[in-house]
Amino acid sequence: MKKCSVYDIRDGEILAKPVFTSKFQVLLSEGTVLKEKYISLLKELGIEEVYIKEEEIIEKKRPAAVRRETVGVWTEEDESVREEAKEKPHKEKVREVHQKCKKQIQNILENHIYQENKDLCELSNTTSAILDDILEEENVVEKIIEINDRSPDLYEHSVNCSILSTMLALRLKLGHDAVHAIGVGCLLHDMGLRYMQVQFANIDMENMPENQKAEYKKHTIYGYSSVEKENWLEQISKNIILSHHERLDGTGFPFHSREIPTEIRIMSICDAFDEAISGIACEQKRVYEAIESLKLFKNTKFDGKIVDEFLKIIVAYPIGSRVRINTGEVGVVIRQNKEFPEKPVLRIVEDKTGKPYFRENALNLLEKEALYIQDVLD
Numbered sequence: 001m002k003k004c005s006v007y008d009i010r011d012g013e014i015l016a017k018p019v020f021t022s023k024f025q026v027l028l029s030e031g032t033v034l035k036e037k038y039i040s041l042l043k044e045l046g047i048e049e050v051y052i053k054e055e056e057i058i059e060k061k062r063p064a065a066v067r068r069e070t071v072g073v074w075t076e077e078d079e080s081v082r083e084e085a086k087e088k089p090h091k092e093k094v095r096e097v098h099q100k101c102k103k104q105i106q107n108i109l110e111n112h113i114y115q116e117n118k119d120l121c122e123l124s125n126t127t128s129a130i131l132d133d134i135l136e137e138e139n140v141v142e143k144i145i146e147i148n149d150r151s152p153d154l155y156e157h158s159v160n161c162s163i164l165s166t167m168l169a170l171r172l173k174l175g176h177d178a179v180h181a182i183g184v185g186c187l188l189h190d191m192g193l194r195y196m197q198v199q200f201a202n203i204d205m206e207n208m209p210e211n212q213k214a215e216y217k218k219h220t221i222y223g224y225s226s227v228e229k230e231n232w233l234e235q236i237s238k239n240i241i242l243s244h245h246e247r248l249d250g251t252g253f254p255f256h257s258r259e260i261p262t263e264i265r266i267m268s269i270c271d272a273f274d275e276a277i278s279g280i281a282c283e284q285k286r287v288y289e290a291i292e293s294l295k296l297f298k299n300t301k302f303d304g305k306i307v308d309e310f311l312k313i314i315v316a317y318p319i320g321s322r323v324r325i326n327t328g329e330v331g332v333v334i335r336q337n338k339e340f341p342e343k344p345v346l347r348i349v350e351d352k353t354g355k356p357y358f359r360e361n362a363l364n365l366l367e368k369e370a371l372y373i374q375d376v377l378d
Contacts, residue, residue, distance in 0.1 A: 004052045006042045009034055017051040098159055101126050105187055106155040109194055114226050120188070121232045127183035130162055134170070145313055147287055152201040152279045154190055162186035164270040164310075171309055172266070178236060182263050185240030188233075189271065192223030192241070202279035216281065217253045220245055240267050247301040265303045269294065269310050272302070286376055288316045291341070316341040322377040325365070328352030330377065337366045342373070 001016040012033060019028040019042070028038060034052075042050065104126050108119050145167065147160075162183045169179045193200070198208070198216045205213055224242035227233055244267050246252035246260050252268075260268070276282055276290035285293065291311060298304045317323060321333045323346070331346030343365040351357045365371050 001051050002054050003049050005049055006039060006047060009039050009042075009050070009052065011036060011039070014053040015050060016053045019047060019050055098130075098163070101130055101162075102155045102159045105158055109155070109191055112191070112194065114195060114222075117227060117230055120227065120230070123187045124180075124184055124232065127162060127180055127187060130159070131166055131180060131183055134163070134166055145315065147277065147314065147318070152284070154193060154280070157274055157278050157280060158187050158190060160274050161189065161267065161270050164274065164313075165267050167313055168266050168270060168306070168310055169263075171313065172262075172306070174262075177234075178263060181234040181236035182240065182267060184233065185237035185244075185263075186267060186270070188223065188227065188237065189241050189244050189267065190219065190223070191226065192219030192221065195219070195222045195226075200281045202284050203281065204283050205281040217245075220254055236261075236263050240264055244268055244271050248303065249300050251301065260303075262306075265306055269302050269306055273310070273314070287314075287318065288342075288373075288376060291316050311341065312339055314341060315344075317344050317373065317376065322349075323373045324375045324377060325371050326374045327371065329357075330354075331363060334362060337364070340366050344373075 004013075012035075015028055015030055015032045015034065018030045028034075028042075032038065105123065108122060112120065145164070165186045166179055166183045169182050174182075196215055196219060198212050200208075200216060205216060208216060220242050224238060227238060227241065230238075239261065240263060243252075243255070243257065243260065243264050246255065246257045246264065246268065248258060248260060248265075250256045250258045273290050273294060274280075276285040276293060277287055278284065291314065294302060294307050294311070298307045315336055317333045319333050319335070322330060323333065324330050325346070329348050329352050330350035331348045333344045334347050335345035337343050337345065346363045346365065348357055348363055363371075365373070
């Protein structure tokens with residue numbers, strides 16, 4: 001066995017050890033005969049070195065039956081890795097755009113003085129950049145989004161609410177102007193928190209001291225009052241700032257309203273979800289816990305039809321998550337099932353006794369009605 005650079009591999013050489021992705025997925029199994037398409041894939045994914053069996057090269061004209069025995073496992077999840085490699089440049093661009101937008105929001109809002117709004121209109125262009133970036137993707141309304149746990153950063157929260165609400169509004173077939181207005185409103189929705197000294201990181205609003213809870217609830221009014229007379233800002237955007245904490249059962253604030261326009265219903269769902277995973281005015285939750293919370297309040301606090309559409313674009317268990325299923329086995333999420341986020345595809349890495357185990361073929365929970373994810377492991 002020898003370690004070899006992928007650029008020095010010869011067609012027909014045999015892997016002495018399996019190759020894993022950074023997400024614990026077996027990309028190529030031990031014993032795989034390395035053909036050109038495999039070598040190209042390794043290069044695409046940035047894998048620099050592999051272990052090769054010495055003095056073992058398979059002839060290109062070897063009978064097909066033998067080739068099938070030695071070629072290793074090349075299953076459909078490996079194709080998903082190839083697709084991920086193709087999308088990598090776009091994902092990096094998306095990340096760059098989002099970070100740039102976050103920085104713009106931070107610079108503008110940190111220098112903003114109450115009702116001194118000459119720079120706020122720049123956020124309209126920021127929203128346009130986010131919307132254009134989203135619309136560049138093919139079949140954008142069919143896309144699903146992976147979200148990982150985060151810190152209670154208001155600026156990141158604002159960008160993510162804008163992205164989620166924009167995606168959801170597009171899926172619900174709202175017009176371009178309405179989608180843009182929603183995006184702007186989302187970027188500005190929590191600007192009122194800039195005008196108060198209340199600790200809200202990883203603290204449930206209901207557990208705040210009464211005076212701080214009362215002050216926290218005013219942030220929607222502070223934000224709305226600071227932009228109420230701005231002609232450049234659409235009324236939809238202003239209403240989002242004012243009413244994004246209203247709930248259908250009247251338990252929201254500031255007005256306990258039950259009559260809530262569609263744009264605000266969209267934003268309230270995205271805001272509640274992202275607050276939960278960020279730990280803003282609530283105890284921080286894992287992604288799947290935040291999803292369960294939305295399901296719990298579907299048709300009471302939140303519009304059930306919009307929640308259902310939202311859940312179709314959110315991944316409950318991001319790729320790379322380690323989970324335990326009800327048999328006691330531990331697996332790593334390697335692929336999603338669109339429309340069924342609670343039923344991803346796993347590669348089992350531990351049996352129920354904790355012994356390391358690698359299932360050669362992926363376990364698709366969607367095809368196994370009796371199996372389900374019981375817990376998420378750190």
